[in-house]
Amino acid sequence: MSNDEHGRSGGSGSWAGFLIGPAFLVLVYWFLAGPDLAEIPHTKAVSVPASAISTAPRREILHDPPTILINGFKRQCMDCHSLFPPREETPKRLLQHKHVRLNHGINDRCRNCHDTENRNRLVLYGGKSIPYNNVVELCAKCHGPEYEDWLFGMHGKVLGYWDTSRGPARRLMCTECHNPHTPRIPAMSPIQPLPPPHTLRMGNPAEHETAEEEADPLRHALRVTEQILNQRKHPKQEVPD
């Protein structure tokens, strides 16, 4: 609108002043109808249940004295076992406790660890009876190096304060991760991973491999390694065409 006015005022000596109005108008246009700001892609928020990031140990352990729930009643081992005197030899096939699968290497006798006389307790191989709370001492009899690592926090996990002068810390016991009957396999069994990231500027480098990188001898060696591993994993694919 003021443009028209300016157009007719050709006789004015200082025309530059009249440009300020149009300049502002252009600015207004720029602010109101100019290009949008760069859009930030808002990825969907991934919420993880609190249970997935709980700090609880992987296994619940038996405390001293161990109790189990039978028909809704809390029972101790000796409630039944005091009725049956122990046999000379442990039978290899159990009629009770069928869920227990003993796969502990050469340690394949129940009474290597369980006290014959008092089933509420464990036994060291010298015959010394120890409570369930001291299971670490029992494991240490064979797994010495792991026990040493555990003592200094290098094996296993410690919860709580690193500075024990400021608060408590708790060193998880062997059986809080390992199943004592099948120590190796189920303890570190695969678990479902939490979702992958969808963060900004964190693309998958493997997807954008250039020809130059493709020709890298190290990459080539890696690809060959992966192929060999795959073939080992799925030997049927190895059949020549």
Place this chain on the structure above:
Amino acid sequence: MSAANNPTGGGTGPEPVAPEVTRRGFLRGTLGAVGGVAALAAALSPLKDIDKEDYTLEKFLQKHYKEMTPEEMKKVLARIRKEVEREYKLSPHLRDVKPIDGVQFGYALNLGRCIGCRKCVYACVAENNQSRSPQIQYIRVLEMPRGSVDIERGNHHYDRPTVPDEDHYYMPIQCHQCANPPCVKVCPVEATWQEPDGVTVIDYDWCIGCRYCEAACPYWARRFNFTKPGFPRDEAKSENPCGLNPDMAYLSNRPRMRGVMEKCHFCLQRSREGRRPACLEVCPVGARKFGNLLDPDSEVARILAEKHVFVLKQEVGTLPRFFYYFDQEYPRDIPLSAFKTSATGPALPGTPMTGGEA
């Protein structure tokens, strides 16, 4: 607005000759002035949308973290507390935690143990109030084929029904808290620096968001807030609808703003009060170890002394405080007597070490 030698309305200059006010001149000047003011107002109108609370004089004049006196820090903390209460409807336990004397933090990670479950990633996000949308995560878990350490080929997008995969191994990477940090050197405003306990921190109120540090970091450990951190709001909850962690510290996990960098800080709000970082506590396989490097009985110091330890990208000379290690093959070359001298290790309450009685 109007030209100086143009005898328009209102232009009562000090000239001795009274200017002649013509109808045309008056209209022209008035129209020009009104149009100009209107245009100026419209041009500045986007400023209306700016939250005035975000740009207070107090905030503008706030000093650098290192220059603040305790009283000034108190005021700043009170201001941030008020902001958090207004924005996120929770009263945070916000404070400024100072480093502990005689403590150098170190972190060790057992690569032989890690199963790549990403629990550490999400425990960190929950503890440190990272933006959920867009996602910001401090820890990346790389999945790499067995038999090599080729970080460039590491994939952190792996999505398997179960982990670990038998042909791959997993390598979590986060801030290595370098003793010679390149990110600190490049910062043009000294908004990031290394603390006496070895943790590199950021004053979010001082950061200008130039992202030099992000480019300088060889471990890709720094994250940028491209936008205001977003949290899913649970409107049903009257208190803390965003589910933030109220345990906050000035240099660590207080809510960030748009345009600032952030990174792992070894959970300062926990570690400087003697606790372990969140990523460690959540690890289901006990692969993560944390402690005071200066204490020879600490977990990390022991690991450095006894395990096969390496650091990532050693050749760039950053001297990380984050170590990767493998369990040694047994039997070891360390005689048992070496352990006997240090008794039973640091005693922990609630853990039976000697048995037999009771």
